[in-house]
Amino acid sequence: MEALNIKDDYENGEISAENSLQLIAFSLGDQTYSVEITTVREIRAWNGATPLPNTREFVRGVINLRGTIVPIFDLRARFGDGQTSPTKTHVVVVMSVGEKWVGILVDAVSDILTINKNDIHPVPEGNSSGDSELLRGIITHNDQMVGMIDLHAVIDGAKIEE
Amino acid sequence: MSDLDEFKATYFDECSELLIDLEEQFIAIQDGDKSSDRMNAIFRAIHSIKGGAGAFGFTSLVGFAHEFETLLDFVRNDKIDFTNEVIKLCIRSNDLVADFVEAARNGEELDPEYGATEKAKFVALCKASSGDSGDESGEPMEEFDIEFTPVLVEMEAPTEKVTEGWLVEFIPFRELYTSANDPLLLLRELAELGDVEVKAILKDIPLLTDFEPFSVYCTWEITIKDKDIEEESIREIFEFVDGDCELKITKFEMPVDEQAFKEDAKSEDLEEDEDMPSFADLAAEIAPKPEPEKLKPKVADNAADGAKAAPKAPPVGMQSIRVDLDKVDRVVNMVGELVITQSMLTQQMDDNLRHRYQELVRGLEVLATTTRGLQDSVMAIRAQPVKSVFSRMPRLVRELASKTGKKIKLEMVGENTEIDKTVIEQLSDPLTHMIRNSADHGIESVEKRVESGKEETGTIRLSAEQAGGSILIIIEDDGAGINRERVLQLAREKGVVGEEQQLSDDQIDNLIFAPGFSTVEEVSDLSGRGVGMDVVLSNINKIGGSVIVKSVPGRGTRMTLRLPLTLAVLDVMLVRVAGCPYVIPLSSIVETMQCARVEFGRLPTGARVLKVRGEYVQSMDLASHFEMTTDVDEKDRFVVLCEAEGTNKLALIVDAIIGQQQVVIKSLEENFERIEGIAGGTILGDGSVGLIVDVQGLKNSISNQRTVAA
Structure with a gap:
């Protein structure tokens, strides 16, 4: 108990270790989204991808990540806002989802956030576009809404079913 | 995985090796070599299996192996004559030991009566002989008998x-x-x-x-x-x-x-x-x-x-180490990359550069030789004799013979031919199926054979040999051959062949590989199982191999499997479709042509066919099939004529042909999922990803569309 008190004093009442969560925030248009930092493997500049046939429009294709083939998902297209027209300044965030490595294409990486798990708000239900299923929660950072991406939902349904 | 599980895994690995060895020893013994060395090898192998089983508490395996071992000990000590009867019992028992091991591996418990008849025979034999031995040699009994x-x-x-x-x-x-x-x-x-x-x-x-x-x-x-x-x-x-x-x-x-x-x-x-x-x-x-x-x-x-x-x-034993296959695979993959990088570097050298940097050229040449050598050595590490698959076949044939009541002899040649382990793994099922087919449909019953003046015992010959860059595996039987009339009739009934279509003998023979075709009306226990030889073909195609059947009525059938030596490196043709790089396995390409120089026809369904040398071949525009748009003019495009299986060709239309090279196959499924028409990916010389065209898959998708349309 004593140790805890000292820590609280030291951190001046900020977020305690066991409750904190670090996120990488990135921008998509004027929106900010985030993923847990522990899932992120690599951030690299957009350098083109080989398109995959018979996949949905949000699958931008595959890239070579040091000898491994990694699929790239266009987050904007996944959210139904049409395909991104990527430039050299666009960024691919490579993450591990379960056993698989995937990359998502975003406009830019903006920040690393440290938040308290208790500050995660649930996503309001009943959104007709189904976007709520792609988020795990919402947090507020600098008075701005930051959606936490549900990676499993994002990469799901990539293949066009006959 | 706990330590114990690891030990168990090692034990089962060893068991499989020992069982393979045992099978070999018994074959030699069956052929008349009853030397004591062989008997001792068998005894030791069974003893090893028993010992490990005891440690892990596989009691039924221990029980059986113990009795078997007792018998073997009597045999090797010449207390029991090694008659054909006994040899048969031993071989049968060997199969049973394999069953026990398999059951233990799967954590199953066999019927307690399993192998009881054999056990009883062991005991009877041992008893009889110990009675005799008292009179003859006066030796004490075998070590496990305490009384x-x-x-x-x-x-x-x-x-x-x-x-x-x-x-x-x-x-x-x-x-x-x-x-x-x-x-x-x-x-x-x-x-x-x-x-x-x-x-x-x-x-x-x-x-x-x-x-x-x-x-x-x-x-x-x-x-x-x-x-x-x-x-x-x-x-x-x-x-x-x-x-x-x-x-x-x-x-x-x-x-x-x-x-x-x-x-x-x-x-x-x-x-x-x-x-x-x-x-x-x-x-x-x-x-x-x-x-x-x-x-x-x-x-x-x-x-x-x-x-x-x-x-x-x-000798003290083979100098060998056990290495996790994953580690070897990693080396194989990296060497594959190295080979490709090396060939990419060599391609970059144009004449101009060659003149200016002669040292560099020489260096690259040395690099080329060294990488080739490295590749060969690495592949040799992973190469295995086909024996590991072949050795399962004698048992299969014995079982088939006893189930069908036929007399069948299996001859094996070239078991020591080496193929890459990944190919071997894919080989077991098709081979089993083909042997079943030969035993079930090929070899006739004893009466029929005698009637047609053949030996009572039918022979299936299984051989392996290396031929250039591939391995030939030949399964030959001296049975009745393929009944072409019946095959053709059935094929017509099932709509595999049109009523009016005329086929050559070879084409008819190869019909047995057509999807949905099976010559036996009733699914037999042995080879039927609802799947036909088409599964064999697709399995073999999957690993880049092919199958050809030749049959002489009344004399027998020969099926030839041609397999690549390795799956790690693939010879491909690099093409461009709608600006994207695709690669087509060289093994499936028959020829390439310019679109401007060939004739296309159009079927009422809208499908285009290519006329090539008097033959009409289904054609497919890869760009439109993959739902991409190309701005290359039709007459500037190319036709790649592919052959996926025996008789059916497919003409793929691509934008450009870039060249020929070697690539390492990479899985798309590892991080994504399987995509129809794509067999995998590969890293090209410029670091980008190329997609490997799955010719067989494309072919199937066409026939699926056709069935849907019908």
């Missing part, structure tokens, strides 16, 4: 001096423990021989401060006070730890007091120490010849005997 009949002692008495007992000094080395042996088990087994006194020598145990947990400090002295035991029996118990311990077996002839006895033993040990290395040979030398006079000499004489035997003793 000795008084008759034996009486018979032994007049021929040789009575042994009062044995002193066994057992000094385990560290290796004994590291290979997971437990002295307690050995001592227990010793105790089964007779009255045993075990004394642990603890004087070497250091103070706890100096104690090293992995060192060995404890040795044992075991006195066996039973005069009927042979030295051989004692040695057999320690057969497994041979080399991992020091073993001194001395015999004493009078019940002397402990102290005097020990000194006696020590003095003998001194002489013996010089000859220690020959002890392993000694055991090997003695084992097959259990005549009393061989056993009588004391240790010193034995050692001399052993030294004599040394030159013909087997």
Whole structure:
């Protein structure tokens, strides 16, 4: 108990270790989204991808990540806002989802956030576009809404079913 | 995975190796080679399986293996004649051991009666022979039988001096423990021989401060006070730890007091120490010849005997290590990358550069040779003789023969031909299916064979040979051949072939590989199983191989499998479709043509067909099939004529042909999922990803569309 008190004093009442969560925030248009930092493997500049046939429009294709083939998902297209027209300044965030490595294409990486798990708000239900299923929660950072991406939902349904 | 699971996995790995070895030994024995070396090899293998099974508590396996081992021991000691009857029983039992091992591996429990008939036969044989042996040799019974009949002692008495007992000094080395042996088990087994006194020598145990947990400090002295035991029996118990311990077996002839006895033993040990290395040979030398006079000499004489035997003793064992296949695969992959990078570098050198940087050119040439050499060596590591697949076939044929009541002989040639392990893994199922097919449909019943003037016993010949960059596996039978009339009739009924379509004999033969075609109306237990030879073909195609059937009515059928030596590196043609790089396996390409120089026709369905050399071939525009748009003018595009299976061709239309190269196959499924029409990906010279076209898959998607349309 004593140790805890000292820590609280030291951190001046900020977020305690066991409750904190670090996120990488990135921008998509004027929106900010985030993923847990522990899932992120690599951030690299957009350098083109080989398109995959018979996949949905949000699958931008595959890239070579040091000898491994990694699929790239266009987050904007996944959210139904049409395909991104990527430039050299666009960024691919490579993450591990379960056993698989995937990359998502975003406009830019903006920040690393440290938040308290208790500050995660649930996503309001009943959104007709189904976007709520792609988020795990919402947090507020600098008075701005930051959606936490549900990676499993994002990469799901990539293949066009006959 | 827990340690125990790991040990178990190793045990089962070893079991599979031993079973393969056993199968080989039995085949040799069946062919008339009944040498004692073979018998000993078999005995040791079964004993190893039993030993491990005991450690893991697979009781039913232990039970069966034990009885089998007893029989084998009688056989190798010439107490039972190795008649054909016995050989048959042994081979059958070997299959049963394999079943027990398989059951144990899968964590299943077999029917308690499983193998009971065979067990009963073992016991009957052993009993019969021990009755005889009392009259003949006067030898004591096999080591596992604890009950000795008084008759034996009486018979032994007049021929040789009575042994009062044995002193066994057992000094385990560290290796004994590291290979997971437990002295307690050995001592227990010793105790089964007779009255045993075990004394642990603890004087070497250091103070706890100096104690090293992995060192060995404890040795044992075991006195066996039973005069009927042979030295051989004692040695057999320690057969497994041979080399991992020091073993001194001395015999004493009078019940002397402990102290005097020990000194006696020590003095003998001194002489013996010089000859220690020959002890392993000694055991090997003695084992097959259990005549009393061989056993009588004391240790010193034995050692001399052993030294004599040394030159013909087997070598210390193959110098090999067990390596996780994943590690090898990683090396194979990296070498693949290296080969591709190297060929990319070489391609970058144009004439201009060649003149300017001659040193560089020379360096690149050396690099090319070295990488090729490296690639060959690495592939050789992963190469395995096809024996590991072939060895399962004799059993299959035996089972098929007994189920169908036919007489079938299996001949195998070229089992030592080596192929990449990944190919071998894919080979087992198709091969099993084809052998089944030969036995079930090819070979006729005994009556029919006699009627048509053939030998009663049908022959299936399985052979493997290397031919250039591929391996040929040929399955040949001297059966009835393919019944072309019936095949064609069935194919017409099932709509595989149109009513009016005329086919050549070869085309008819290859119809057995057509999807949804099976020559047997009723699904038979053996080869039917609802799937036809089309599965064989698709499995073989998947690994880049092909199958051809040739049949002579009344004389037999020959199926030839052509397989690539390796799956790691693929020769491909690089093409461009709608600005994206695609690669097509060279093995499936027949020829390439410019679109401007060929004729297309259009079917009422809208499908385009290509007219090539009087043949009409289904064509497919890859760009539109993959739902991409291309701005290349039709007449500037190219046709790649592919052949996925025996008779059907497919013309793929691509934008441009870039060139030919070698690529390493990468899985798309690892991080994504399977995509129709794409067999995988590969990293191209510029670091981008190229997609491998799945010709077979494209072909199937066309026929699926057709069935949907119909």
